[in-house]
Every structure is written in C-alpha cells, then in structure tokens.
Amino acid sequence: xxxxxDLFATVMLSGIYGLLSASFFILMDAADVAFTEAAxxxxxxxxxxxTVLTSVGRYEAERRRVRYLPLFVMVVLAGALFAAxxxxxxxxxxxxxSHGHVAQRYIQDSPAEIGIPNMxxxxxxSYRGFDTLGEVVVIFTAAVGVxxxxxxxxPKTPQQSTQALMAEHKVLRVVGKMLIPLILLFGLYVxxxxxxxxxxxxxxxxxFAVGIILYAMLFGLSNAQRVxxxxxxxxxxxxxxxxxxxxxxxxxxxxxEYLNYSMLASDPxxxxxxxxxxxxxxxxxxxxxxxxxxxxxxxRATRSRDELEx
Amino acid sequence: xILTVVALALIVVMAMAIARAFLGPTIYDRILxxxxxxxxxxxxxxxxxxxxxxxxxxxxxxxxxxxxxxSVIAVLRFFEYGSSKVNDKVGKDA
Amino acid sequence: MADYYNYLIVVLLMVMGLYIVMAQGNLVKKxxxxxxxxxxxxxxxxxxxxVSGGTAPIVIDGAExxxxxxxxxxxxxxxxxxxxxxxxxLALVLRIKRAYGxxxxxxxxxxxxxx
Amino acid sequence: MPELITxxxxxxxxxxxxxxxxxxxxVLRFPDFFTRMHAAGVTETMAVTLIVLGLMLHSGWxxxxxxxxxxxxxxxxxxPTASHALAKSALHGGLRPLGDDSNNExx
Numbered sequence: 001x002x003x004x005x006d007l008f009a010t011v012m013l014s015g016i017y018g019l020l021s022a023s024f025f026i027l028m029d030a031a032d033v034a035f036t037e038a039a040x041x042x043x044x045x046x047x048x049x050x051t052v053l054t055s056v057g058r059y060e061a062e063r064r065r066v067r068y069l070p071l072f073v074m075v076v077l078a079g080a081l082f083a084a085x086x087x088x089x090x091x092x093x094x095x096x097x098s099h100g101h102v103a104q105r106y107i108q109d110s111p112a113e114i115g116i117p118n119m120x121x122x123x124x125x126s127y128r129g130f131d132t133l134g135e136v137v138v139i140f141t142a143a144v145g146v147x148x149x150x151x152x153x154x155p156k157t158p159q160q161s162t163q164a165l166m167a168e169h170k171v172l173r174v175v176g177k178m179l180i181p182l183i184l185l186f187g188l189y190v191x192x193x194x195x196x197x198x199x200x201x202x203x204x205x206x207x208f209a210v211g212i213i214l215y216a217m218l219f220g221l222s223n224a225q226r227v228x229x230x231x232x233x234x235x236x237x238x239x240x241x242x243x244x245x246x247x248x249x250x251x252x253x254x255x256x257e258y259l260n261y262s263m264l265a266s267d268p269x270x271x272x273x274x275x276x277x278x279x280x281x282x283x284x285x286x287x288x289x290x291x292x293x294x295x296x297x298x299x300r301a302t303r304s305r306d307e308l309e310x
Numbered sequence: 311x312i313l314t315v316v317a318l319a320l321i322v323v324m325a326m327a328i329a330r331a332f333l334g335p336t337i338y339d340r341i342l343x344x345x346x347x348x349x350x351x352x353x354x355x356x357x358x359x360x361x362x363x364x365x366x367x368x369x370x371x372x373x374x375x376x377x378x379x380x381s382v383i384a385v386l387r388f389f390e391y392g393s394s395k396v397n398d399k400v401g402k403d404a
Numbered sequence: 405m406a407d408y409y410n411y412l413i414v415v416l417l418m419v420m421g422l423y424i425v426m427a428q429g430n431l432v433k434k435x436x437x438x439x440x441x442x443x444x445x446x447x448x449x450x451x452x453x454x455v456s457g458g459t460a461p462i463v464i465d466g467a468e469x470x471x472x473x474x475x476x477x478x479x480x481x482x483x484x485x486x487x488x489x490x491x492x493x494l495a496l497v498l499r500i501k502r503a504y505g506x507x508x509x510x511x512x513x514x515x516x517x518x519x
Numbered sequence: 520m521p522e523l524i525t526x527x528x529x530x531x532x533x534x535x536x537x538x539x540x541x542x543x544x545x546v547l548r549f550p551d552f553f554t555r556m557h558a559a560g561v562t563e564t565m566a567v568t569l570i571v572l573g574l575m576l577h578s579g580w581x582x583x584x585x586x587x588x589x590x591x592x593x594x595x596x597x598x599p600t601a602s603h604a605l606a607k608s609a610l611h612g613g614l615r616p617l618g619d620d621s622n623n624e625x626x
Contacts, residue, residue: 010436012344016347021446021447022351023351026355031367033483035369035373038373039373039377040483042348043377045490077422091456106473107470111463117464135482138485142488142489172600179379179593182593198366198370198462202480206484207373217380291487298495298498302498312529315533316535319539320539322540322543326547330546336552345605356574356590357574360578368583368586368587369586371590375590376597378597378601
C-alpha cells in the first residue's frame with residue numbers, strides 16, 4: 001500500500017482494507033459498526049476516491065528516495081506506543097476499567113428503561129443523544145463545505161447529456177434496475193429495524209445513498225438529478241438536522257429535558273420509542289442526502305474539469 | 311465444527327485473493343481479486359454469524375453482497391470516464 | 405504478549421498511516437494514509453469493547469455477558485463523520501488540483517514560493 | 520429426519536468449502552487474467568450456492584432463512600453480472616485471452 005505508485009491499485013487495496021476491518025468488527029461483536037464500515041469503508045470511500053482520481057490523474061510522480069526523518073520519528077513513536085500499550089488491560093478482559101462506569105448501567109438498565117433490545121441504538125439515540133446531534137451537525141457542515149468548495153463561486157456548467165455513459169453495459173443497466181428498488185427497500189428495513197437488530201439511521205442513510213449513487217452511475221448524472229435535484233438535497237440535508245433538533249425542543253415544550261424523550265408520551269418507554277424513531281429518521285435523512293450531495297458535487301466537479309481540458 | 315472448517319477455508323481463500331491483488335499484474339486482476347474477496351467476506355460473515363449463534367448478523371452479509379457489486383460498477387465507470395487517458399496503460403500496468 | 409496483540413496491530417497500523425501522511429508527497433495518498441490511521445483508532449476502540457465470552461450488545465435470551473456498547477456507539481458515529489470529513493478533504497484536493505494543476509506537495513510548494 | 524438434514528448441510532458446506540478453495544487456488548495460480556476469471560467466476564456461484572444452502576439447512580425456518588435466500592439471490596444476480604462486465608471491459612481494454620492469436624502477424 002505504501003509503495004504502490006499506481007494510485008488506482010492503492011484505492012483497490014484500500015477497498016479490501018475496508019472489507020477486512022469490517023470482518024474484524026464482526027469478530028469483535030460490533031455488528032452495528034461492521035454494518036457502517038461495510039457501507040462506508042468498502043463502498044463510499046473507494047467510490048469517492050475513484051471519482052477524485054478521474055480528475056487528479058492515476059499516476060503519482062516519481063519518488064524513489066525514502067524519507068528518513070519521518071521513518072525515524074515513526075520508529076520512535078512506535079516504540080513509545082508499544083511501551084504504553086503494555087500498561088493497558090489485556091485484550092478481552094472482563095474487568096477492564098472501560099467496562100466499569102456507565103457501560104454496566106447501559107447493559108443492565110437500557111432494555112428496561114428504553115425498551116429496545118439493541119443497546120447500541122439506545123445509547124446512540126437516547127443516552128448520548130446530544131453527542132449524536134453534534135455528529136449529525138458535523139456531517140451537515142461537511143456537506144455544506146463540499147458544496148461551497150466544489151459548486152459555489154463559479155457559473156454553473158451547462159449540463160451535458162450523459163446518456164451514452166454506460167450505454168455499452170446493457171446487462172449492468174438491467175441488473176441495476178432490478179437491484180435499486182431492493183437496495184432502497186433494504187435501506188428502509190435497516191432504518192426501521194435498527195431498534196431490534198443491527199442498523200439505524202447512520203447505516204440506512206449510507207445504504208440509501210449507495211442506491212441513488214448506483215442509479216447515478218448507471219443512468220448518468222443528469223438523469224439522477226432529475227430524480228433527486230440538488231436543491232431538494234440541500235433542503236433534505238438541513239431537514240434531517242432540523243428534525244433532530246426539534247425533537248429535542250419538543251421535549252422542552254412538554255416539560256422534559258432536552259433530548260430526553262420520556263415525556264413525549266404518557267408512558268416513558270413509549271416516549272423513548274417515539275423519540276428514537278424520530279431521531280433515527282432525522283439522522284437517516286441527513287446522512288443519505290449528505291452522501292448523495294457530496295457524490296453529485298464530486299462528479300460535477302470532475303466533469304467540468306474534463307470539459308475545461310478539452 | 312464443520313462451520314469452523316468452512317470459515318478457515320474462506321480465510322485461506324481471502325488471503326489468496328489479497329496475494330492476487332498485490333501481485334497484479336494487470337489492473338483487471340486486482341479488480342477480480344477485490345470482487346472475489348468481497349464475495350468471500352459475505353460468506354465468512356454468514357458463517358461466523360452461525361458460529362457465534364447470532365443470525366441477525368446476516369444483515370451485514372447482505373449489505374456486503376450489495377456493496378461488492380457497486381464497487382465493481384464504480385471501477386468500470388472510472389475506466390469509461392478517463393478512457394482516453396487511462397486505457398492505453400491498462401494492459402501493461404505494473 | 406498474546407494478550408496484547410490487538411494493541412500491537414493498532415500501533416502498527418497507526419504508525420504506518422502516519423508515515424504515509426508524512427512521507428508521501430501525493431495529496432490523495434496522504435488522505436489514504438489518514439484513512440488507515442483513522443481505522444486504526446476505530447480498531448483500538450472496538451477491541452477495547454470486546455469482552456471475552458461476551459456477545460454483541462443486542463439483547464437475546466440466554467446471554468449474560470455482553471460486549472461494551474459504548475465504544476461501539478462512539479465508533480459508529482465516528483465512521484460516518486470520518487467519511488464526511490474525508491470527503492471535505494477530497495473536495496479540497498480537487499480544488500487544489502484546479503488551482504495548481506497538480507496534487508504533488510513539492511510542485512505546489514514550489515509554485516507558492518515563486519509567487 | 521434431523522440427522523439427514525444435518526448430514527446434507529455438512530455435505531453442502533464441505534463441498535462448498537472445497538470448491539471455494541479450488542477457486543482461490545485457481546485465482547492464484549492460473550497463467551492469465553481470463554483463466555483466473557474462469558476459476559473465480561465458475562466456482563464462485565456454485566460454491567456460494569452450496570455454502571448458503573448448507574447454512575439454510577442448518578438454520579431451519581425463520582427470518583434468517585429468508586435473509587439467506589436474499590443473499591443467495593443477490594449473489595446469484597450480481598456475481599455473473601460483475602464477471603460479465605469485468606470480462607467485457609478487460610477485452611475492451613486490450614487484454615487478449617491466452618491462445619487467441621488474432622492479433623499476431625501470422626494471421
């Protein structure tokens with residue numbers, strides 16, 4: 001990975017790397033994380049990388065010399081980290097400090113307090129709801145940043161027809177037509193099944209985005225933009241964050257604490273349920289539209305770059 | 311027991327696929343290796359979920375099968391885009 | 405030593421990623437290094453969450469010991485945030501390419517100096 | 520009856536594991552891209568079918584069975600499609616199968 005000069009090969013290998021780390025997460029009992037890593041590390045990341053590579057070129061400049069200073073720094077750092085790591089609790093220890101404080105409470109009380117079996121979802125959406133709100137805002141900001149950098153401050157390029165893009169691949173188009181509804185359906189399943197099995201807004205958002213990106217790749221960007229116009233996407237990105245925030249505010253209105261959903265219904269457990277579903281919906285909308293928006297922005301930017309060269 | 315054997319075979323094949331991805335020699339070999347690796351990961355996760363006794367992990371295997379297909383398409387599309395710049399080098403890629 | 409192998413892998417990956425970020429001149433490659441670094445942190449968190457003999461933190465009958473859900477939550481969101489910030493970085497790379505005509509660090513620095 | 524099903528499932532799984540192994544060996548050892556693809560593609564569908572079938576027999580009725588069926592369907596659709604597209608673009612990109620002399624001067 002370090003030495004390969006062909007950036008394309010590097011990207012391929014990083015796709016394998018994503019798959020590998022996701023299988024590792026499965027072995028570590030982290031189904032939800034593996035889910036996300038599968039869709040992001042093996043799907044979206046190489047995809048965006050490839051899109052960028054079409055613009056920046058596939059081959060790296062020649063550089064044969066090894067840089068000794070960074071190498072030296074790295075060796076020293078590795079030594080220091082190894083020494084530090086030996087002070088950590090052994091792998092898999094039941095009595096490790098990190099399993100002590102709140103984790104025990106989450107494991108013991110969350111099924112009764114929140115009423116849903118997936119602890120990851122209940123911690124994500126309820127106990128640490130404020131944290132997750134922050135993360136959704138980060139995603140929103142990143143999407144806004146990408147749009148500003150790539151689409152702003154520049155007259156819009158006339159949209160050329162991209163009909164001929166994948167025209168040779170008739171088989172792919174047909175299969176794509178069969179698969180895209182399945183993918184979107186599966187996204188919905190993940191979205192609303194997140195309380196019971198692995199899944200939730202983040203994963204569902206990414207899956208949904210992947211479905212639309214697949215459409216854009218097979219049928220051309222302009223067709224995809226007819227399905228989901230950029231303007232709508234911009235609204236949706238904001239809408240998701242808005243739903244999240246306003247669920248919090250609704251709690252304040254009915255007399256509870258911010259993002260504590262117990263007061264949303266007469267029964268606290270039902271209230272938590274409603275709150276989590278709404279919040280996951282907000283997360284899903286933001287993540288999905290942010291990813292699609294980023295992909296569209298990238299594709300358009302690389303497209304106009306090619307046009308400039310011609 | 312048998313599931314463990316299958317999982318081991320899968321891991322060995324995944325290692326082979328990684329070796330092929332490193333060796334190349336053409337870019338298509340690498341794509342093929344990635345594709346093979348992806349399918350094997352789907353199976354591995356399915357098998358592991360039965361070894362661990364948690365069949366709800368199958369969702370993850372499902373998303374893998376999906377992502378794998380999409381990444382192959384993405385790669386092909388990449389070639390179609392930069393065809394003038396890239397294609398002549400494809401065959402003899404080191 | 406066998407009890408610590410997960411940390412060793414994490415340290416190796418982390419150092420490798422950081423080396424790529426520091427030593428490689430190509431901006432895209434730097435980002436891939438950053439991604440490796442990021443994943444090493446993910447693996448670190450997830451491996452501390454593992455409890456031997458435990459199962460995934462989704463309640464099922466007959467399971468007493470669950471792995472720690474908290475690090476998993478942190479990493480779950482971190483992955484998605486990571487890809488969002490990564491795409492921001494990629495957007496910057498695209499913009500740099502447009503402005504400088506190159507994504508090699510040396511070339512960019514030279515152009516800056518000559519201005 | 521349960522014994523028979525267990526036996527069948529083990530048989531499927533083992534056969535699948537063997538096929539996968541041979542496929543992996545082929546991908547590693549065959550001389551050029553198209554033969555390697557043959558090894559990967561042909562064994563892949565069969566092996567995946569066998570292993571998933573084995574798991575289905577293993578799991579019994581329920582939601583997991585349905586999910587396995589979905590995985591099988593998915594892999595059966597996407598695998599050959601991906602192989603087809605890959606082979607097509609490889610041929611398009613200038614790779615020739617071993618033994619295809621149509622590009623040589625002798626013809």
